[in-house]
Amino acid sequence: MIDIVVRVLLMPPMSLIMLILAGYALRRRWPRSGRAVSRLGLAALLVLSTSAGSLLLVRPLEQLTAPLADARASGAQAIVVLAAGNVHAAPEYGGADIPDDIALLRLRYAAHLQHATNLPLLVSGGNGEPDKGIPPKAVTMARALREDFRTPVAWTEERSADTTQNATYSAAMLKAAGVRRVLLVTHAMHMARAERAFRAAGLDVVPAPTMFYSRSTLSPLMFVPGWSGMFRSYYATHEWIGLAWQRLR
Known part of the structure; x- marks a missing residue:
């Protein structure tokens, strides 16, 4: 049950969609703040749905290890x-x-x-x-x-x-x-x-x-939103949450 909640509430893209919707809800009482929250969520959704943007989350994780030499x-x-x-x-x-x-x-x-x-x-x-x-x-x-x-x-x-x-x-x-x-x-x-x-x-x-996803050569297509970028962002977010939980335990 906890794993399902984590996947729904904390993982992209759902977490970012919820942030966008929260911004729209806030606009009734705080228009400027609501617009800022929605724009932040939309910008993050667009960036993390690209393979290039996913590197913000992926590269630090992959730098914690190295390919096996021999x-x-x-x-x-x-x-x-x-x-x-x-x-x-x-x-x-x-x-x-x-x-x-x-x-x-x-x-x-x-x-x-x-x-x-x-x-x-x-x-x-x-x-x-x-x-x-x-x-x-x-x-x-x-x-x-x-x-x-x-x-x-x-x-x-x-x-x-x-x-x-x-x-x-x-x-x-x-x-x-x-x-x-x-x-x-x-x-x-x-x-x-x-x-x-x-x-x-x-x-x-x-x-x-x-x-090692972060070692691929950047190309123009990597800046286009798509399933591949969102999958990598989703996977990396899961690992960051897992590492945080591991440290807390």
């Missing part, structure tokens, strides 16, 4: 890749659930690292609903790695519902197998929060981030 020299004993989302009942796969596009980007890099190092691989992600025939995310991830990326999976952590639980449950499985140092695969924007969670769970973490 996986084979990392001293890691295993690879951990974190879930994102699922596509339910994909018709082109015979109605099976499959990892969404965000998860696939992580899986591709995890497969690349596994082929380079031959390290055992753990996939982490729950949110399954057995009564509805919805498998945990780790199950669909493992299937994609084995069938589509020809990559073996040693462990599937199927209970977690968030990053903290990813770390807690994965760490328990890995420690039982004698693993203490891991390559952690997730999006660059998510890495700071994920790394802290896994370190708090008692693992030695070697960050292996993927998808």
Whole structure:
């Protein structure tokens, strides 16, 4: 429930739309203040819906980590890749659930690292609903790695519902197998929060981030509002809120 409230009230674009509407409501009693609030909300909505504008939120997050230099020299004993989302009942796969596009980007890099190092691989992600025939995310991830990326999976952590639980449950499985140092695969924007969670769970973490959106070359199209820019702003806002909550806890 709290997660839903956060998504509705604090995340763009809804938070900015609410700010615009609040400005219109204020205009009845305070015309100048109301117009200022509405204009601020509209300006923020336009800026953050561009890929260039989203860099205001994305770049500071991605600067908290760095690309992995040499996986084979990392001293890691295993690879951990974190879930994102699922596509339910994909018709082109015979109605099976499959990892969404965000998860696939992580899986591709995890497969690349596994082929380079031959390290055992753990996939982490729950949110399954057995009564509805919805498998945990780790199950669909493992299937994609084995069938589509020809990559073996040693462990599937199927209970977690968030990053903290990813770390807690994965760490328990890995420690039982004698693993203490891991390559952690997730999006660059998510890495700071994920790394802290896994370190708090008692693992030695070697960050292996993927998808550095802020390193792409600026082009004129990046200043045009669109879905891509808003998605990046939404994702970055989610991570900033997550980091703040992590510090408070």
